[in-house]
Each structure stands twice: as C-alpha cells, then as structure tokens.
Amino acid sequence: MMKKISGIIVDPIARRQFPGTLVIDQGRIVDIFPDSAARGPFILPGLIDSHIHIESSMLTPAAFAAKAVCHGTVAVVADPHEIANVLGIPGIDFMIESGRQVPLKFYFGAPSCVPATGFENSGATLDARDVEALLRREDIFFLAEMMNFPGVITQDPEVMAKLAAAAKMGKRVDGHAPGLRGADLAAYAQAGISTDHESGNLDECYEKLGLGMKIMLRQGSSTRDFEVLHPLITSHPEQCMLCSDDLKPADLARGHINLLVKEGLRLGHDLFDLLQCACVNPVRHYGLGVGLLQQGDSADLFWWKTWSAWRYVLPGLMARWSATRGRLFFRFRSPGRLTISTPPLLVLISCRCRQEDRRSRLLR
Numbered sequence: 584m585m586k587k588i589s590g591i592i593v594d595p596i597a598r599r600q601f602p603g604t605l606v607i608d609q610g611r612i613v614d615i616f617p618d619s620a621a622r623g624p625f626i627l628p629g630l631i632d633s634h635i636h637i638e639s640s641m642l643t644p645a646a647f648a649a650k651a652v653c654h655g656t657v658a659v660v661a662d663p664h665e666i667a668n669v670l671g672i673p674g675i676d677f678m679i680e681s682g683r684q685v686p687l688k689f690y691f692g693a694p695s696c697v698p699a700t701g702f703e704n705s706g707a708t709l710d711a712r713d714v715e716a717l718l719r720r721e722d723i724f725f726l727a728e729m730m731n732f733p734g735v736i737t738q739d740p741e742v743m744a745k746l747a748a749a750a751k752m753g754k755r756v757d758g759h760a761p762g763l764r765g766a767d768l769a770a771y772a773q774a775g776i777s778t779d780h781e782s783g784n785l786d787e788c789y790e791k792l793g794l795g796m797k798i799m800l801r802q803g804s805s806t807r808d809f810e811v812l813h814p815l816i817t818s819h820p821e822q823c824m825l826c827s828d829d830l831k832p833a834d835l836a837r838g839h840i841n842l843l844v845k846e847g848l849r850l851g852h853d854l855f856d857l858l859q860c861a862c863v864n865p866v867r868h869y870g871l872g873v874g875l876l877q878q879g880d881s882a883d884l885f886w887w888k889t890w891s892a893w894r895y896v897l898p899g900l901m902a903r904w905s906a907t908r909g910r911l912f913f914r915f916r917s918p919g920r921l922t923i924s925t926p927p928l929l930v931l932i933s934c935r936c937r938q939e940d941r942r943s944r945l946l947r
C-alpha cells in the first residue's frame with residue numbers, strides 16, 4: 584500500500600532540511616518532493632547502534648528490538664560473543680533467527696575471541712576454521728571485536744588466520760584496543776582492524792584516527808565515554824560512530840542512541856554531524872542495507888514532533904502498516920526453546936515472548 588508522509592525532511596546526505604513529502608511503497612521511498620505546505624513533524628533517518636552485545640540486555644533480539652525501535656533505532660551492528668561463549672555457533676544461529684522476526688535490522692558479526700581468554704572455562708571455542716566458516720555466510724557481516732590485541736601484535740597464527748579470513752571475504756574487522764598506543768597500535772591498525780570503541784581519552788582517539796581507524800563513542804551501562812569523547816563529533820564527523828556496547832534492561836528502557844543525539848545537540852554539536860555519526864557512517868563503513876532518507880532507500884526512518892519530544896517512531900517496514908486506525912503492530916513469534924547439550928552441562932534457554940507485545944505497539 585502506497586503511503587505519503589509529509590513533514591520537515593532532514594536529509595543527512597545533502598545536510599539540509601526542507602518541507603517535503605515522502606512517498607513510500609512496499610517499505611521503500613519511491614519519491615521525495617518539496618511541499619511548502621508541510622509543517623511537521625521532523626522526519627529523520629533511523630539511528631544505528633554501531634556496536635552492541637544484545638545479550639547484555641537480558642533480552643532476545645526480538646524483544647530487544649521491541650524496545651529499541653521506540654527510541655528511533657532501526658539497526659544494530661551486534662557481536663554475539665557472549666552467547667557464543669556459552670553455546671557456540673548454535674547460539675549465534677539462535678540470535679540471528681530471533682532477529683529475523685522483527686523489523687529492526689540486525690547485522691551480526693563473527694565473534695573473534697571465543698573464549699575471550701585462555702583462562703576461561705567457556706561452553707564453546709571458535710577456532711580460526713569456525714570463524715572462517717561463519718565469515719563465509721551471508722548473514723554474518725564482519726569479524727567482531729578483536730580483543731586479543733597482544734595476539735595481533737605478536738602475530739599469533741590463529742589470530743592472523745581469523746584476520747586473513749575476514750580480508751579474504753572482504754568483511755570489516757572491529758577492534759578493541761584500550762590504551763594501545765605507538766608502534767603496537769600501528770601494528771594493530773596495519774593488520775586491518777578498522778574501529779575502536781575502547782578509547783578513554785581524546786589523545787588516544789587522535790592517534791587512532793590518524794591511523795585511519797574509526798572511533799565509536801560509547802555510552803552504555805558498563806562504560807560511558809561520551810562526555811569525554813564528544814568533541815570528536817565536530818572535529819572528526821566522518822570518522823565517528825555511536826554505540827552502547829552493553830545495555831542493561833533499565834537503561835534500554837530509558838533510551839538508546841537517541842539520548843546521545845539529544846545530548847550532542849545540547850552540547851552544541853551540529854545535527855548533521857550527529858546524524859553523520861549515528862546513521863551515515865555505520866551504513867557506509869559496514870555496507871549496511873539501511874536507508875538514509877534518499878529516493879530508492881528502504882524507509883528506515885522515524886519522526887520527531889518537536890526537538891524536545893521524541894515521540895513517534897516509524898521503523899522500516901512500512902508495508903506492515905495496519906489498516907486499522909493507522910497503527911503499526913510489532914509482532915514476533917516466540918522463538919520457543921533452544922536446548923543444547925554441552926557436556927557436562929545441559930544448557931537450556933527458554934524464551935517466552937508474547938505473541939504481540941502491547942508495550943511495543945507503535946502509535947502513529
């Protein structure tokens with residue numbers, strides 16, 4: 584069903600806003616035209632969390648999505664290393680399958696460090712061969728969070744094989760390099776690692792940016808760097824992204840990337856620099872199929888009635904508009920039970936989601 588939405592269109596590519604109308608068909612923007620009669624609301628590209636471990640929210644991806652879309656999030660770049668530590672590849676498959684049931688777009692990576700260290704008793708191990716097999720898959724988009732930076736610097740064969748697999752498949756490698764500087768940092772970046780979300784101060788960020796890395800400004804439940812790193816939004820808008828890394832349920836209930844955009848505006852940053860970090864850069868860096876309010880794009884957008892009230896959300900699948908009173912229902916089935924035997928433990932995950940989560944009903 585074709586749908587028209589009028590308002591102040593905030594175009595993150597042309598970096599301008601104008602009164603206009605979007606014509607949306609089958610979830611895609613088929614036309615955009617100026618419309619001087621349009622007054623509001625503000626129509627913005629959907630926000631992207633460029634690095635998160637969904638497991639920290641204690642929710643399945645489907646249940647996470649039901650809450651996240653209410654904050655204007657349309658996509659997340661996710662590292663499923665926590666479930667992989669417990670269940671291995673079946674755990675990753677479970678996350679992907681759960682995420683497929685909902686309109687929020689999940690881009691999962693292949694966990695690079697399972698277990699995280701050799702001192703762990705993990706439920707599973709992903710060796711270089713497992714990681715390569717994951718990276719071959721179309722539903723795995725990148726090599727996630729290379730925490731083993733000593734292994735990169737000393738060229739550990741297993742670590743190098745994982746990096747080589749990502750390079751062969753043309754997939755990005757995410758970093759994790761707290762406090763890494765100088766020659767070690769140069770070797771780490773040289774190995775093809777393209778991002779970092781662990782930098783604690785601006786000097787460290789400048790050094791990483793100088794090596795061509797992208798910096799993710801992190802504000803999550805465990806670590807909160809935004810206050811220190813936010814000047815990068817204005818100084819290096821082309822090289823920054825926004826992420827949470829970990830979000831506990833109570834924090835997710837309060838907000839998501841929208842809170843960083845709001846805080847960035849309060850601190851005096853330009854809206855288009857913020858959207859560059861929150862929307863444009865992750866799409867370009869990872870090659871995500873997320874729309875940026877351009878003709879032909881997927882309609883991954885939301886709207887904002889006033890700059891102080893973030894009230895209306897409109898995630899991608901416009902085709903899902905209910906015929907009844909213009910309401911969008913957010914539905915997902917229960918993923919049921921996943922039972923995996925990992926001797927000597929029997930791990931049982933039972934996820935019960937209501938057929939229709941009324942709290943996630945999105946009102947137009």
Ligand SMILES: [Zn+2]
Pocket residue numbers: 634635636662728828
């Ligand atoms: Zn992380």
